[in-house]
Amino acid sequence: MQSTMVEALNQALELELQRDKRVVLLGQDIGPNGGVFRVTEHLQKKFGESRVFDTPLSESAIIGSSVGMAVYGLRPVAEIQFAGFLFLSMSQLVTQAARMRFRSACAFGCPLVIRSPFGGGVRTPELHSDSVEGVFLQTPGIKVVLPSNPYDAKGLLAAAVDDPDPVLFLEHIKLYRSFRQDVPEERYTIPLGKANVVREGTDVSLIAYGAMVHTAQEAAKKLHEQRGASVEVIDLRTIWPLDEAAIVASVEKTGRAVIVHEAPRAGGLGAEITAIINERCLYSLLKPVERVTGYDVPFPVPGHEDHYVPTVRRISDALERVLAE
């Protein structure tokens, strides 16, 4: 069945609600409105108000109450309407959800999924586009997933709901409806922590996640056409845990790497991956690893975002630099 990412996510949630009555959905406008992006469309009608419910406008309470529900034995899937508002629930996320297992020495787990849209390129108001995933590298105890297509989104969301620990599931707004893909009707899972080589190559490793995977692939295609370069494109799928083995294997093969993300440069995934490459395969490295990222300023207003989000041209130039003799 050909589905958009919104439809694939909706199917995934429906299947989880069907197979496991511990699963509950909560968030702002997810009920009759079906979510501002329609990801939860029809689910309240199908499963009732006690399984799928709207909440007051309180991000901290959405996460804080979910922690309580998760400890009780439910499997809450909470929606934060836009990732920029995760900051309002930061303490519940980072000091509570992410540490319940740790604090209780495993007496209590916190199986909780937090879904939230983010990402540039769609002219949203302030704080609707910001990429916040990098923050969570420094907050242990929470996994972070960022699907790049409908198929992955469905399988990764099922795996996130299965996971015994909290999972932050970040959905790139630009991918919601931008394309359809063949998505199996039945439930399937894609393991968290495993990257996906979406284009094989031998000359350079191009590492990305979320919407940037597509920009990266365009750049790879362009370079192949223009100069026959063989670019390997890796879709991380999950940034924590990070699939270091896949990164190292690729860079050991290619000797060159470019990392792409929309999030600011400082301390982002690009930094961590460069450090891993440095530690684990420095001697295979033929050129400095390049980072193509957002700038170290807040995500700008719609009128300026095209100059902030990495472009095919910026990625191609980075590829050219690492490929130059």
Next chain:
Amino acid sequence: MQSTMVEALNQALELELQRDKRVVLLGQDIGPNGGVFRVTEHLQKKFGESRVFDTPLSESAIIGSSVGMAVYGLRPVAEIQFAGFLFLSMSQLVTQAARMRFRSACAFGCPLVIRSPFGGGVRTPELHSDSVEGVFLQTPGIKVVLPSNPYDAKGLLAAAVDDPDPVLFLEHIKLYRSFRQDVPEERYTIPLGKANVVREGTDVSLIAYGAMVHTAQEAAKKLHEQRGASVEVIDLRTIWPLDEAAIVASVEKTGRAVIVHEAPRAGGLGAEITAIINERCLYSLLKPVERVTGYDVPFPVPGHEDHYVPTVRRISDALERVLAE
């Protein structure tokens, strides 16, 4: 005058309150109690309740109201009692204080200093020891300062109060009273964004900040005595802006680098600095850069923290590895 860091900070705050009547101090227990670490001792008595005042137990309001006061024209110096509780004010910090200038296209500035104690080695309860500075690499608009000694603490705090933008000023609890140092009585400033070479060397660059500067210096001394190694120790002082020039100059000289911090490894300063070295002086690099950091789990209970915080032994071993032929 020989002062502890607590005394040096207290002097700095007193001098700021004296010279600029726009400066106000707010926080929990900073008034009659003088702060839980006595950093604000006597200041309310000296400057009155309208300049130095206790607040209700609301971290978000401490930052949120400070944003309003800063826009109005005051220079608030807010205390968050322990850095682990910054997460409760994360939205006001990251989406408000750090973006007021950006949002208003410079019509309004937000000159605000947030002081907060943190750091391991002193057997505090949960969330009192966590190093959270790395999170703020991914949240543009806010500067981050971490002094390693009384002299720097006084000069950097004065510079932070002068700064037209928000500054997060993180004070390592272990340094508060662990040693005294000659500190001038008068006001002086140390520029933000400039690192300090605290030990000159030619064989390897050892980069740290906060309390880890002292652990790093011990390791440097040990290696010098044991094998005559010449270790250059860099105290970053400010992690944002980061003094890249100082790092690059040192690594170009030594060809080797070890970075130390208590914060978790993933996406921390060690990652960013390794990426900078990779980008700017890969060809001078003789060995992979080493990161000696906290682990990617929450800061543990007092009984386990000695195994979490980097030790002289762990740093020495890293130095040995990068120095090995």
Next chain:
Amino acid sequence: MITATQDAPFQVLDPEGQVVGPVPALSDDRLLALFRWMWQARTLSNKIIALQRQGRATTFGSLVGQEAAAVGLAAPLQPQDWLATSYRELASHLVKGVPLPTMLFSFRGSSRDHYPAETHCLPIQIVIGTQMLHAVGLAMAAKIAGDPVVVVGACGDGATSEGDFNEALNWAGVYKAPVVLVVQNNGWAISVPRHKQSAAQTLAARGAGFGVPSRLVDGNDILAMYSAMSDAVDRARAGEGPTLIEALTYRIGAHTTADDPTRYRDPAEVEAWKAKDPIARFKHYLVGRGLTDDARESAMITQLEDEINAAVEEAEAMPLPSPEKIFDWAYANPFPRIEEQRATLKHYLTE
């Protein structure tokens, strides 16, 4: 048990425009100014929606139906006073002096370059509830400085569920801050109805639990809004502390241009509220006083439309700030990393 005793909403004009309460002492000119602002708000709101449909404006939330509340909460303020609001209080910003072209310019999706700081309006707040703490902080600062300045913080009913809103209320009380916290209860937070936002009978009742006097006001009655706000602003200026005001009103339109209210809202409810239209109500009163009539009203509307169309042209003629400005806006003092990134951005501007 502790219970909140509750008056009926304060009203000066009933929905038919009949006087049922104490009419504030306002000159004819002032009354007509209020009327004009209300029409300006509605006309501008509809204009921006039209522009958005043509791809000439970004996402926008209409304030139709809330003109009395939005105008009334700002009208009693003086130039030195401050205003901190959400995106729904456009009209309040106009009353406070934000020029039409500047406001329209921001809806081109560019930043508010040349933001009119002198109007003492904080930039429109997107993070719900957040601005209420800024309002309290501004008021605390005014009190510390000893300035005769009052601050108004405004938000919606949904915002009252945020921790920040409640912390703001608590701090306003603790510091006896010269602030008026206004909740525009328009019945809905996107698709979430007021009764699902809180089990409290009224949101005004929130005040008592924080030691902040509060008042329930008919938000579609401009005269009630005006006098309730003047009382609260005067109290604040006199050092008598904060007030919480719940303005009962209704969001006639969609939440924003991105929203479809038919998914969650009964059209009958909308119709019922249209009958309480704030402009029609006030017009009836003004006609009774001989201050306006259909002819004069439509002349005024035409004039407002011309004014707004001229402002749109002016706004669309304004040059968009150069993209590299994002670096100037981020930090007062640039540093090497920022300058390198500025160079990169500029490099890619030159195509």
Next chain:
Amino acid sequence: MITATQDAPFQVLDPEGQVVGPVPALSDDRLLALFRWMWQARTLSNKIIALQRQGRATTFGSLVGQEAAAVGLAAPLQPQDWLATSYRELASHLVKGVPLPTMLFSFRGSSRDHYPAETHCLPIQIVIGTQMLHAVGLAMAAKIAGDPVVVVGACGDGATSEGDFNEALNWAGVYKAPVVLVVQNNGWAISVPRHKQSAAQTLAARGAGFGVPSRLVDGNDILAMYSAMSDAVDRARAGEGPTLIEALTYRIGAHTTADDPTRYRDPAEVEAWKAKDPIARFKHYLVGRGLTDDARESAMITQLEDEINAAVEEAEAMPLPSPEKIFDWAYANPFPRIEEQRATLKHYLTE
């Protein structure tokens, strides 16, 4: 204007132990159990402070003076009920069944290994106010699951200033959650007195603004606490929704072993409250009923001391969990990065 009407604190025994209110129907054994728990709480609290002074325990906050509130808020609970508290409610955890040695073990600064999940007590919360949302979430889950389970969330007066506390109160009301939210108002938040925490006359008054019935109770009166809590717990179990309870009590000791109250607090205030000692008050009542006397009381205290000393020995004999456990506690399913770090930590264990 909206005003909160306010009863005097609910009392069963006056400070002299005279009956002034409806005595709850409790068996003699049950009454003595409450008395014993109160003494156990005080004895244990003093013991841990002694251990801390000898470097045998970590930072600790005494609950002396709050025994009635802490015991009373937990005593009406059934085994399937849940409890989410701060660090100040040690006694409540004992009442709920946390074994003495386990509790003492945690004050050795190790994690609560073998944490007794079956007692349905969440780990003691350090981040002020946070646990109130967990209590509401647990209660929402119980309601969704259709279980006859009640949850008690407890915090201090300072916690009521946190956004999370107020969001918890709001959600409890919105979802009619089977939860009782208890505020132990002990007059101080470290050095900040109650009147600087909020301008509200009482914290119980907070409830009305969120549609949550609330009650002001003499927190030094174990019988008042017991019956107020039983009523609230019964209401919740019967599906009638949440209750907010403000227990008026006093922190006789320092905030924690790291605090020096002479810096900010008038000793006279402490003396005045010592006169309202909850244990003495209840003892007077029990003596009147012939259930105890000085001899039986001191015998009980000696027995409690022996019990606690034995528990201390047991706790100190427990092996500390291996440091590498931090990796097992962080994630249910370890992954390569974590395993590498475990190896590093283990490498440095072997010295």
